[in-house]
Amino acid sequence: MTSAPAAPTARRNGAGPRRRTELAAFLRSRRERITPEDVGMPPGPRRRTPGLRREEVAQLAGVGVTWYTWLEQGRPINASTQVLDAVARTLRLDGAEREHLYRLADIPDAAVEEHAETLPEDVQAILDALVPMPAAVANARSDILAWNAAYAAIFPHVVRARPCERNTLWMVFTLPPCCNPVANLEEAAPDHVAVFRHRYSRHLGEPGWKDLVRRLQAASPMFARLWASHDVALPGPTVKLFRHRAVGEIRTRTTSMDITASPNARLVVYTPTDEESRDRIGRLLADPGIAEPDHRH
Secondary structure (H helix, E strand, O other): OOOOOOOOOOOOOOHHHHHHHHHHHHHHHHHHOOHHHHHHHOOOOOOOOOOHHHHHHHHHHHHOOHHHHHOOOOOOOOOOOHHHHHHHHHOOOOOOHHHHHHHOOHHHHHHHOOOOOOOOHHHHHHHHHOOOEEEEEOOOOOOEEEHHHHHHHHHHHHHOOOOOOEHHHHHHHHOOOOOOOOOOHHEEEEEEEEEEEEEOOOOOOOHHHHHHHHHHHHOOOOHHHHHOOOOOOOOOOEEEEEEOOOOOEEEEEEEEOOOOOOOOEEEEEEEEEOOHHHHHHHHHOHHHHOOOOOOOO
């Protein structure tokens, strides 16, 4: 691997001094936890500091000693994805540490794809205990990862979809009116897209995110138009109005809670806002047959 340029240059959108200071401290802490023996190097003479030396990290990563020294000193230098990958491998960073490194180096395009698909084993039990309130676990991209029976009753097309299409945005913008559970689509769609763009900004360049946007733009003129507007909104509790062919309209308020054991995963609970909606969800649960879609697309 060729080493990065030695001369320090500021990134066009470079991280500020605080970010660089945090990056320097992080790299030192990871370097100090690895011994020469861990990477197959002889221990050598007595060391004044724990772990590897800077020049040893540079040698193992295939980068210039001066460049790595400046990186660990928090100087404003260019850091490519390929070189940071080599440093991450040398320092034996796990997924969370690697993503942290990229963000501190101000390279969000290289952020590690989220791994929220691995959920704690008790999450499903929590979802089931929330019945009759519909609830599901979604990642930041709005892929649905787990759900309970009440959620499945309202959104049968989502839970039956192929994994690549088991996504609430895909449901909202691609299901035809006969099967789309969103009763007020014209009113709700702009907020869906604006909140998604807020989350998208943290995952610029990630293949899964780019592919979803590309597919949605191709499949839905409405999504393409709203995406082009560049509107952004923060996520928060919202009232959502759904329509089910068998029982009518269901009004809920959504509440989201992060699942700390699974980065990027959140538990979304749909609380009925009136007794009529609560009764309609109860009818769907009591008679699973009427919750089944009457045709497929």
